Amino acid sequence: MAKRVKFKLNGTELEADEGRLVIDAAKDAGVEIPHYCYHPALGNPGNCRMCVVEVAGAPKPLVSCRTGVREGMDVKSNSDAIKRAQASALELHLVNHPLDCPVCDQSGECGLQDYYMKIGKYQSQVREDKQHKGKRIEAGPHVMLDQERCILCTRCTRFVDNVTKTGELGIFGRGHEERIEVTPGMTLDNAYSGNVVDICPVGALTDRDFRYKVRVWYLDKTDSVCPGCSRGCSISVHTNTIRPWHNDGKRVARLKPRLNPEVNGYWICDDGRYGFGNLDADRLGRVLQVSPAKKDVSWETAAQAIAEKFKDGVAIATSGMLSNEDWASLKNAFPKASLYFTAEPDQVGVEDELLRKRDKVPNLKGAENLGLKSGSFNDLEKDLEAGKIKNLYVIERDLTKVWGAERAKALLRKAEFTVFQGPNKGELGDFCHYRLPATAYVEEEGHFTNFAGVVQHYKKALDPIGSARPDWEIFDLLHMAMKGVPA
Amino acid sequence: MTKILTKHFDEPKLHELETYKRLDGYKGLAKALTMTPADVTAEVLKSNLRGLGGAGFPTGAKWGTVPPPDKVPGPRYVVVNADESEPGCYKDRVLLTRAPHQLIEGLLIASHAIGAKESFIFVRGEYQNQYDIVEKALKEADDAGLTKTCSIKLMRGAGAYISGLDTALLETMEGKKAWPRQPPPFPTVAGLMAKPTVVNNVETLSMLPFILREGGEAFAKIGSPKNGGTVVFSVSGHVEKEGIYEVPMGSKLRDVLELAGGVRKGHKLKAVIPGGTSMPPLLEKDLDLTLDFDAIRAAGTFLGAGGMIVLDETADAVEVAHNIERFLTHESCGQCTPCREGSFWSEEILERILDGKGTAEDMPNLTRMGENITGKVICALGDTVGVIARTWQQKFPEDFKKRIPHGQAS
Numbered sequence: 001m002a003k004r005v006k007f008k009l010n011g012t013e014l015e016a017d018e019g020r021l022v023i024d025a026a027k028d029a030g031v032e033i034p035h036y037c038y039h040p041a042l043g044n045p046g047n048c049r050m051c052v053v054e055v056a057g058a059p060k061p062l063v064s065c066r067t068g069v070r071e072g073m074d075v076k077s078n079s080d081a082i083k084r085a086q087a088s089a090l091e092l093h094l095v096n097h098p099l100d101c102p103v104c105d106q107s108g109e110c111g112l113q114d115y116y117m118k119i120g121k122y123q124s125q126v127r128e129d130k131q132h133k134g135k136r137i138e139a140g141p142h143v144m145l146d147q148e149r150c151i152l153c154t155r156c157t158r159f160v161d162n163v164t165k166t167g168e169l170g171i172f173g174r175g176h177e178e179r180i181e182v183t184p185g186m187t188l189d190n191a192y193s194g195n196v197v198d199i200c201p202v203g204a205l206t207d208r209d210f211r212y213k214v215r216v217w218y219l220d221k222t223d224s225v226c227p228g229c230s231r232g233c234s235i236s237v238h239t240n241t242i243r244p245w246h247n248d249g250k251r252v253a254r255l256k257p258r259l260n261p262e263v264n265g266y267w268i269c270d271d272g273r274y275g276f277g278n279l280d281a282d283r284l285g286r287v288l289q290v291s292p293a294k295k296d297v298s299w300e301t302a303a304q305a306i307a308e309k310f311k312d313g314v315a316i317a318t319s320g321m322l323s324n325e326d327w328a329s330l331k332n333a334f335p336k337a338s339l340y341f342t343a344e345p346d347q348v349g350v351e352d353e354l355l356r357k358r359d360k361v362p363n364l365k366g367a368e369n370l371g372l373k374s375g376s377f378n379d380l381e382k383d384l385e386a387g388k389i390k391n392l393y394v395i396e397r398d399l400t401k402v403w404g405a406e407r408a409k410a411l412l413r414k415a416e417f418t419v420f421q422g423p424n425k426g427e428l429g430d431f432c433h434y435r436l437p438a439t440a441y442v443e444e445e446g447h448f449t450n451f452a453g454v455v456q457h458y459k460k461a462l463d464p465i466g467s468a469r470p471d472w473e474i475f476d477l478l479h480m481a482m483k484g485v486p487a
Numbered sequence: 488m489t490k491i492l493t494k495h496f497d498e499p500k501l502h503e504l505e506t507y508k509r510l511d512g513y514k515g516l517a518k519a520l521t522m523t524p525a526d527v528t529a530e531v532l533k534s535n536l537r538g539l540g541g542a543g544f545p546t547g548a549k550w551g552t553v554p555p556p557d558k559v560p561g562p563r564y565v566v567v568n569a570d571e572s573e574p575g576c577y578k579d580r581v582l583l584t585r586a587p588h589q590l591i592e593g594l595l596i597a598s599h600a601i602g603a604k605e606s607f608i609f610v611r612g613e614y615q616n617q618y619d620i621v622e623k624a625l626k627e628a629d630d631a632g633l634t635k636t637c638s639i640k641l642m643r644g645a646g647a648y649i650s651g652l653d654t655a656l657l658e659t660m661e662g663k664k665a666w667p668r669q670p671p672p673f674p675t676v677a678g679l680m681a682k683p684t685v686v687n688n689v690e691t692l693s694m695l696p697f698i699l700r701e702g703g704e705a706f707a708k709i710g711s712p713k714n715g716g717t718v719v720f721s722v723s724g725h726v727e728k729e730g731i732y733e734v735p736m737g738s739k740l741r742d743v744l745e746l747a748g749g750v751r752k753g754h755k756l757k758a759v760i761p762g763g764t765s766m767p768p769l770l771e772k773d774l775d776l777t778l779d780f781d782a783i784r785a786a787g788t789f790l791g792a793g794g795m796i797v798l799d800e801t802a803d804a805v806e807v808a809h810n811i812e813r814f815l816t817h818e819s820c821g822q823c824t825p826c827r828e829g830s831f832w833s834e835e836i837l838e839r840i841l842d843g844k845g846t847a848e849d850m851p852n853l854t855r856m857g858e859n860i861t862g863k864v865i866c867a868l869g870d871t872v873g874v875i876a877r878t879w880q881q882k883f884p885e886d887f888k889k890r891i892p893h894g895q896a897s
Contacts, residue, residue, distance in 0.1 A: 046669050047823045049863055060862035066669060088859030092828040125852045128835040151824065171664065171821075174647070176831035178821035 007073040022064035022075055023051050033077050034086055034115050036093075036201045037153040038065035041266050042162065048153050049089045050115070053077045061085055083119065090120050096131040096176065097202075098148045106203030108216040112151070133179050140168070140188030142208055142270060143197060147179040150204035156180060156196040163267070164354070166190040180204065192354065194273045195266070198256060209274055210254045214246040219253055222461035225448050226255065227321060227362040227441050228272035231355050232450035234260035235268060237442050237461040250280040251462055252442060263454055269356050271349075282424045284437035285466020290420075291433045299467065299477060302434050307481035309391050309417045316340065317380060318395040319347060320361030322471055323446030324455070327366045329472035333479035337393075341367060341374045346401035357451055365449040377402050384411040391415065395471060396422045396438065421474060423465075437468035444470040489709050491697045491717050492690065493733045496585055502620055504627040507588040513633060515699035519596045520636065527600040531695070533703030535715030537736075540568055540651075540688030541762065541792045541867075543780035552675040553601045553683045563683040565597045565606040565637075566660070567692060569621075570644045570651040572611060573763035574814060575794030578719040578731050579689040583610070583617040586693065587624035591639065593692030596699055598637035601685055605638050609656055612644040648818035652866055653686040654678075655820065666822040667866035688792070690719055711737025714779035718790070722747040724797040725754060734778070741774040743795065754799035758882070762791020764811045765871040767878035768798075804883030805890055809837035811875045819868060825860045826869030832856065833876040845891035850880050 002017035009026055016025035021044065023033050036048035044065040052061040056074035061082065064075070076082060093112065101107045133147035157169045157180065168188040172181045182188060188196070197207045219238040226233040240246055240253045247253050255276055257268040289297050289305070297305075317340045322330065343359040351358040367374070381403060383389050392415040399408040405427055412418055412431040420432035423440040442461040449455045469477075500506040507513070519527050532547030553563060567590065571579035582590065590608070598606045608625075610618045622641055628634050642660060644650045650659045654668035657679050678684025694716055698706045707715040714736035720743050721731045727748025734743055740759065750756045758768035761778070767788040769776065776786050783790045798807065816830040833856060836849050853876045861873030880887045 045822075046865065049823055049825050049865075052863055063669075085859055085863055088856070089825060089863070092825050092832070092856075092860075095828040095832045125848060126832070127839070127846070128832060131831070152821065152827070173821070175816055175819035175821045176827055178827065 005069060005071040005073075007069050007071070007075065009075050010078050011076075016069045018070065019068040022053060022055075022062075022067045022069055022073075025069050026064065026075075026077060031077060033064050034090075034119055035065060036111055036151055037155065039155050039158075039199060039266075042155055042158045042199065045154055045158070048093070048151065050086055050093075052082060052085050052089070054079055054082055086115075086119050087122055090115050091122060091125075093151050094124075095126055095128075096148070097151070098130060100149070104149065104203040105206045105211050105216075106149075106200075110203060111201030131176055133177075134181075137182070138187075138208075139182050139205070140193050142194050142274065143188050144206050144208050144211060145180065145182070146204050146206070147181075149202050150180050151202055152178060152180070153201060155199045155201070156205055159196055159199060160188070160190070163195075164190045164192050168193075169196070191269050191271065191350075191352065191356065192267055194270050195257070195268070199266075207254065213248065213250075214240045214243060214253050218242045218246065220461070221256075222442070222459050223258060223457075224255075224442065224461060225362065225456045225458040226268060226272040227448070228269070228275050228360060229349075230320070230357040230359040230362060230364060230451040231264060232362050232448050232454070232456055233264035233268045233272060233355060234258040234456065235272070239442070239461050241462070252276050252279045260456075263450060263456070264355055267355060269354075271356065278424050279440050279442055282426070283440075283465050283468075284423060284425050284429070284435065285468055286435075286437060287467055288435040289433065290430060290435050297434075299469070300481075302436065303477045303481040306419055306434055307478055310334070310393070310419075310478065311482050312390065313337070314391040314393050315380065315383070315389045316393045316395065317377075317397050317399060318393075319343075319397045320359065320364035320367065321396045321441075322363060322366070323441075323444070323458075324363065324366040324369075324449060325446045326471040326475070327363070327370050327372060329475040329479075331370055331372060333475040333482070334393075339372060339374050340377055340380045341372075341397075342376060345377060346398070359451070362448040362450070365451055365453060366447075369449060369453075381411060384414050387414055389415050390417065392418045394418065394420050394422075394428070394432070398426050398428070400427045421471070423468065436474055437466055438474060439464045439468045439470050443468065446470070446472075489717065489735055490733045491706075491709070492582060492586065492589065492693050492719060493731070501585055502587055502624060504588055504624070504631060507586070511700060512588055512696070513592050515696035516592045516595050516599075516633070518699045519599050524600050524602055527596065527699070530703040531600070531698060534694075534698045534706040535703075535710060535713055536691065536694055536698060536706065537714055537780055538688060539690040539694075539718060539792065540653075541573070541789070543784075543790060546687065546691055549675060549687075550597070550600055550685060552673065553685060554676065556602050559683060561682060562605060563601055563603050564679050564685070565594060565601065565603045566653075566656065566679060566684055566686045567594055567606070567608040567689060568651065568653060568656055568686050569608055569610045569614070569617070569689045570656060571614075571689070571792070572648040572651045573765065573792050573794050574811075575723055575760065575763045575796045576721055576792045577723075578721045578793055580614060580617055581721075581731050582689050582693055582719070583614065584620055587621045588628065589693045589696055590621070590689055591624060591628050591633070593695035594639060595633065595637055596695040597685060597687060597692055601683070603637055603685075605640070607640050607642055607660065607679075609642045609644060609650075609660060611651075612646045618643060647820070648814075649820045649866075649868055652868065655866070656686065657684065664820075666820050667868075669865050690793075709735050711735075711777065711779045711782075713781060718778065718793055720778075720793040720795045722795045722797065724795075725751050725799040725802070726797045727751055736779045737777050737782070739774070740769065740776045740778055743778065744774070744797065747797070750797060750799050754801065756797070757800045757802055758798045758804075758807075760794075760796040760798070762789050763794035764796065764814065765789075765867070765874070766791050767874055768882055770882065804879045804886035805837060805840055808875055808879035809834065809841055812837055812872070815868065815872050815875065819872070823865045823869060826864045826866075826872050829856060829860045829869075829876070830872045833872065840887065840890050843890060843892055845887075847891065849891065850884070850887055853877065853880060 054076040137145040418432040421436040812834040857873035857877030
C-alpha cells in the first residue's frame with residue numbers, strides 16, 4: 001500500500017497516494033488538466049506541454065503528467081500564468097494545423113476543438129503559410145492518416161511499439177517537418193489497428209470504415225459488450241437514429257472500446273470493432289411459416305404449431321451467442337432436449353496474448369454455469385443423416401459454416417420439422433418450417449459471462465426490427481404453449 | 488595570464504604521446520590511481536571545476552550523485568561530449584586536435600573517480616579530422632597500457648545539433664532518435680543503457696590532469712569564487728584576431744575582446760554573444776562584466792560553451808535573430824510542441840519582418856510567444872527558441888521598428 005499524503009490543488013486540500021501523478025490525482029478530484037500525449041496505458045512522454053502546473057517552490061512550471069504527488073505539495077492548475085501557458089501551448093499546436101474542421105471526421109470529438117473552447121478562445125495571430133504534409137495516407141485497411149492534422153503526441157507510435165509490439169508506425173523527419181509515417185515495407189494491419197483511431201486526440205488517424213458516414217454529434221452511445229469472442233470486451237455501441245438517411249441507412253455507425261480494467265483495458269480488437277455488418281443487413285422481422293406454404297403468422301399461432309411438434313422432443317443447435325437470460329430460459333423450456341452449442345468446429349479462431357480468445361462467441365461460460373451440456377456437431381450430423389432426429393430447432397447458429405452450405409441444406413431436409421430462429425436470415429432461412437425473428441444483441445439487454453467468469457451487462461441500444469423478440473422471450477412463449485397455457 | 492589547457496599549444500607535436508608525456512602528461516592519472524575514487528571526487532570538488540559544456544554544474548557534485556558500486560552494482564560509464572555543435576563554438580575542436588591525450592588522461596581520471604570500466608568519447612560527426620587524431624592518440628594510449636583501468640571507445644555523431652545535449656547524446660548512442668530525455672532520472676542515476684553515466688564536456692575533462700597534478704586548491708585559486716580555473720573562449724565575428732583564448736574564470740569581457748584585437752578597425756561594437764548563439768546578447772555597456780558562470784547569469788545571459796560572437800554596427804538584429812531562429816528551426820528535434828512549432832513560427836515571423844511585411848503586432852507577439860516557450864519545454868534548445876524570439880527585439884527595438892513599415896509596435 002502506497003503512503004497517503006496530503007497536498008493542495010488550487011487551494012483545496014486533497015489526499016492521494018504518494019507518487020501518484022498530479023494529473024491523475026487531479027482527475028480523481030474532478031479536475032481535468034488538459035493533455036494530449038499522456039495516456040494512462042501508454043505512458044507520459046511529456047511532449048505536448050499542455051498539462052503544465054505551478055508547484056510552489058519549483059523554479060518553472062512542471063508537467064503534471066511527470067510529477068508525482070508529495071506530502072505538502074502546493075499545486076496550481078488554474079493560475080493566470082498557467083492559463084496563459086496552456087493557451088499558448090494550444091496556440092502552438094495549431095500553428096501548422098490545417099483547421100479543416102468542417103471536413104474533418106474528428107470534429108465534435110477533437111481534443112483541439114475541445115480545449116480551444118475550454119482554455120483557448122484567443123484571436124489567432126498566425127499569418128504564416130502552413131506546412132504541408134501528407135493528407136490522405138492509407139495507413140492500413142482500417143486507418144487513414146492525415147499528417148497535417150497530427151500534433152505528434154506519439155500515442156499511436158507508442159501503441160504499436162508497446163501494446164501490439166508490431167511497430168507499423170514511426171516518427172520520421174525532424175523539427176517542424178516531423179511526421180508520423182507508416183514504417184517502410186509495412187502496413188498498419190495488426191489485429192488491433194483500430195485502436196490508434198481512438199487514442200488519436202485529433203483527426204490525424206481516422207477510421208476508414210466510419211469516415212464521412214455520420215457526424216459524431218448525431219450518435220447515441222450505449223454501453224454494451226462485444227459478442228466477438230469469449231473475452232467479452234466492454235464496448236460502446238454508437239448508433240445513428242437521429243439522421244437515419246446518414247451512414248448509408250445503417251443504424252449502427254461504429255463500435256468503440258469502453259474502459260474496463262478487469263476485462264479489456266482501453267482496447268478492443270479489429271475483429272470485434274468491424275464485425276457488426278450483419279446488425280443492419282439481412283435481418284429477420286417477420287414471424288413466418290415457411291413450409292409447406294410461405295405465410296405470415298402471429299407469434300401465438302407459430303408457438304402453438306411449434307409446441308405441438310416439440311412436445312415429442314427436440315434437438316437444439318445453438319451457440320454461445322445466447323445471454324445468461326436466454327440460457328436460463330432455454331433450460332427451463334427444454335429440460336430434456338439434446339443441445340448442440342460447442343464452439344467447434346466453426347466458431348473458433350485465433351487466440352493471442354492481448355485480448356482475442358479462441359472461442360468466437362461471448363457466452364459459453366453462461367451455459368456451463370447452468371450445467372448445460374453440449375453434444376458434438378459430428379454426432380448431430382450422424383443422427384440427422386440417420387434420420388434419428390425428428391424435430392430440429394436452430395437458434396443463432398449458421399449451420400452452413402458447420403457443415404458447408406450444400407451439406408447443411410441436405411441434412412436439414414432429413415429432419416421432419418425444423419424451426420429457424422435468429423436475427424439474420426442467412427443461407428438456411430428458407431430451409432425450415434417456421435422462421436422466428438430474434439433480436440440482435442444491440443436490440444436487447446442481458447448479461448454475458450466471459451471466459452474468466454466476469455458477468456457483464458449489455459444494454460439495449462436500438463429497437464428490435466419488426467416483431468423480433470429476444471430469444472428468452474421466445475423460449476418462454478414456446479414453454480407456455482407446450483404446457484398448454486393460453487398466450 | 489595563467490593557461491592550463493593551452494599552455495603547451497606551441498609544441499608542434501603535443502598530440503603525440505611522447506611529447507605529451509615529456510610535458511608532465513599522465514602524471515595526474517598516476518596520482519589519481521594512487522587515491523581512492525572518493526578522494527579524487529573530493530579533490531575535484533575542492534577545485535571548483537564547473538561543467539564547461541555550457542551548464543556550469545559543479546563537476547565534483549555531478550560525480551557525487553553517481554550511486555556508489557556497493558549500492559548499485561553493475562557497469563557505469565563516463566561519456567565525453569565531443570559533439571560540439573553550438574554555432575560560434577570551436578574550442579573543443581582545437582582541444583581535440585592539439586591535445587587529445589589531455590582529454591584521454593582526464594577521461595581516465597573521471598572513470599577512476601566513478602568506477603567506470605568502460606568509457607566513451609562521442610565525437611561530432613563532422614569532426615572527421617579530430618576523430619582520426621583522437622583515434623590515433625587512443626591507440627598510442629592503449630599500446631602504452633594506459634587504458635588498463637578503463638577501456639575507451641570512440642563513437643561518432645550523425646550530424647544533429649541536439650545530440651550535443653547530454654540526454655539526447657545518450658539516446659543517439661543507444662541507436663535511437665536524438666530526442667532529449669526528461670529527468671528525473673538524471674543520467675548519473677540512469678544514463679547510457681539505463682546505467683549510471685557521467686556526461687562531461689571535452690574542456691571539463693581536459694582540466695582534470697592539472698587538478699590532480701597540482702591540487703584542487705591551486706586550480707580554484709586561478710579562477711573566481713566558486714568558478715575554478717580557466718575557461719577557453721572561441722572568439723569569432725567582427726574582431727581583428729579570431730581564435731581561441733584561454734583566460735582565468737572571472738576575467739572581464741573587455742579583456743577577452745582585447746586579446747582578440749578588439750572590434751575590427753573603423754567599426755563600433757554593437758553586441759557580444761558570450762557563449763554561442765543560444766544566449767541573449769550583451770551590449771557595449773556590459774564590457775566590464777565578469778566572465779564566470781554566476782556573474783554572467785546575474786547579467787541575464789549565460790557563459791555557455793564560450794562561443795563568443797562579436798558583432799559591430801553593420802550587423803542587423805533582425806537578420807541575426809532570423810539567422811539563429813532558422814538554425815533552431817532546422818535543428819529542433821521535434822519532440823515537444825512549443826519548440827517544434829515555435830521555432831518554425833518565429834522564423835517565419837522574422838522572415839516576414841525582413842521582407843518588409845511586418846505588422847505592429849509582430850513584436851509583442853514574438854515577446855508573448857517567447858515567454859510562453861522558455862521554461863515550458865523539454866530541453867535547452869526549446870528554451871533558446873523563446874529567448875531569441877524575445878531578447879533581440881528587446882535589446883535592439885530600433886532595428887525591428889525600422890523594418891516594420893506600417894505603425895510602430897506598441
